[in-house]
Amino acid sequence: METLIVARTRDLGDGFEVRRALPSARRRMVGPFIFFDQMGPAVFRSGQGLDVRPHPHIGLATVSYLFEGELLHRDSLGMVQPIRAGDVNWMTAGRGIAHSERTAPEARAAGGRLFGIQAWVALPKQYEETEPAFAHHAVDALPFLEGDGVRMRLIAGSLHGRRSPVRTFSEMFYADVALEADARLVLPAEHEERALYLADGAVEIDGTAFGSGELLVFRPGCEITLRASALARMLFLGGEPMDGPRYIFWNFVSSSRDRLEEAKADWKADRFARIPQETELVPLPEEPGPVLPVGLPGRGRG
Template identity: 40%
Template sequence: MSNINLIIEERAADIGNFLVGRLLPFRQKRMVGPFIYIDHMGPVKMNERQNFDVLPHPHIGLSTLTFLFEGSIMHRDTLGNEVEIKPGEVNWMTAGKGIVHSERTPEYLRHSEKNMHGLQIWVALPKHLEQMEPEFFHIDSSEIPSWKEDDVEFKLVAGEAFGRKSNVPVYSPMYMLEIKSVTEKKLNIGQHLYGEAGLYILEGGIENDGSEYGPKQILVAKNSSLCGFTIKPNSTIYIFGGEAYPEERFIDWNFVATDKALIEQAKQNWTEQKFDKIKGETEFVPLPAYPKK
C-alpha cells in the first residue's frame, strides 16, 4: 500500500519580474511540518538587460531559507546585512516581529548574461517566538553536513536527521535534505525522519508502490516513518518536514502568524511605512490590493 497521501503539482506564480513555481501552500495541505511556503525559482536565463530584482518587502512570524542551484542573489536587510548568496549556500533570515529585505542580481552581474535557479522557503516560527527579535545567518556550503551512502549523496541543508545536525539555527524540530543519485537505488529512510514529511522532485524521478513520479511534484507522506522509495538514475530530490505545530497558521501576503491581529497590524505598519528601512534603498513593494492567501 502506498505511503503517499497527497501529490502537489507545481503551479506558476509571479514575484515581481520573475516567474516561479509555487508548491506550498496548497489548499489541501497548508503546511508540511513547520514548512509553510516553497517556491521553485527558474531555471531561467537572463540577458544583459534582465535582472532579478525583488524590491524591499516585509516579513513577520517566519524564517526564510534561500538555497540556490545556479546564479547569485544580493541580499540586503534592515539589520544592515549585505550578503551575496551563491549556489550551495544557505541564507537563513528570521523575521520574528518584523524585518524588511531585498533580493537583487549583484551589481557585477547586472550587465552580463546569467542564470537563476533555486528554492525559496518559509518556515513558520513556534508561537512563543513569533515576535522575537529578527536575526540573520549565512551558512557557507562547506559548513553543511554532506555524506555518501551506497553511492547516494546526502546533504542536510537545515535541521536534524540521520543523527546529524545542520549549522542552520532552526527554532523547531525539522529537516531539509538533498538526495542525489546517478544510479537507481532503493531507499528506506523513514527511521531517520519524524513528524510530517514531503518529497520534492527537482530532476529525475522516483518510484513508489508501482507508480512513477517526475519533476515539479511534491509528494506528502501519510507516515514519515514509512518513507521508502526507489530513486531513479540522475535524480535530485529534497525531503523536508518535521514536527507540526498545534496551532493553525494564517498567511497573508508576506506575513505569517497564529493571530490575524498581528497580520493586520503588520499590514497597517507597512502601508504607513513604519517598518525599518534598508540602508541605501528607497523603492519598496506596496501592499497588494488583494493580498495572497
C-alpha cells in the same frame, strides 16, 4: 503516500517562472514549512536579472537555497550577503524585518543561470515576536553524505544521524538530495510530518513514478524507499506539527489575525525599518487575497 501536490507555475515576466507547492488547497503546511517556491531554472542574458524589491515579513523565517546562480541579499538589519549555490541563508523575521534579493551588478552584466528554492518556516508561538536576525552558513559548513550514487547536503535540522549548524526554532529537517539513475535512498520515519519535493528528474516509490514539480507528502510512521529512474534532484522537508493554526496574508504569517492587521498597517505607514542602499518599496496590495487559516486541526491533509 498521503497527498500528492503538483506545484502551480507562474510566469513573473521575461520568461522567469516559479512553481509554488505550498500552501496548497490539498495541504497548507508540512511541519513548519508554510511556503515553498521553486525559482527557475532560468537563463538570464547579459543585462538581465532578478529583482525582488524590498518587502516585509513577520512570524516566520525565510530560507533561500540555490542550486545554481547567485543573488544579493539586503535587509533592514543592514546585512548585505551574496547568496551562492549550496549556501544557507536563514533570515528570522520575528516581530518584523524587510529585505530584498536581487541579481548583483556584476552577475547581471555577465548573465547566467538561476535555479533554487525559496521557503518560509513558520515560527512557534513563543518565538513569533522574537528579534529579527540573519545567519549565513557557507556550503562547506553543512553536513554532507555521499555514496552509492547518493549525495545529500543537510540544509537545516536533523536527518540520518546528522545535524545542521543552522539554528532552528522547532524540530525539523530540510535536505538537498541528488540521486544518480537507479540509486536508492530511504527517508526514515524519525519525523512526524515529511515530504519530498522533486525539483528535477524522476523517482519511483513502490513502483509508482513521480516527476519534477511534484510535492509528495507521506504518512507518519513508515520508512519510504525511493529509486531514481533518472538523474534526480530533490528536497526532503518536514518536522514536528506546528503548535496550532497559522494565518497567512501576503508576506505575513501569525497565529493571530489581529497581528496581521497590525503588520499591514505598519507597512502601509512606513513603520518597518528601512533597508540601507534601497529606495524602492513594494506597496501593500489593495486586495492581496483573503486571510487564510493554515494548519487547522487535521493539518490540512487531503
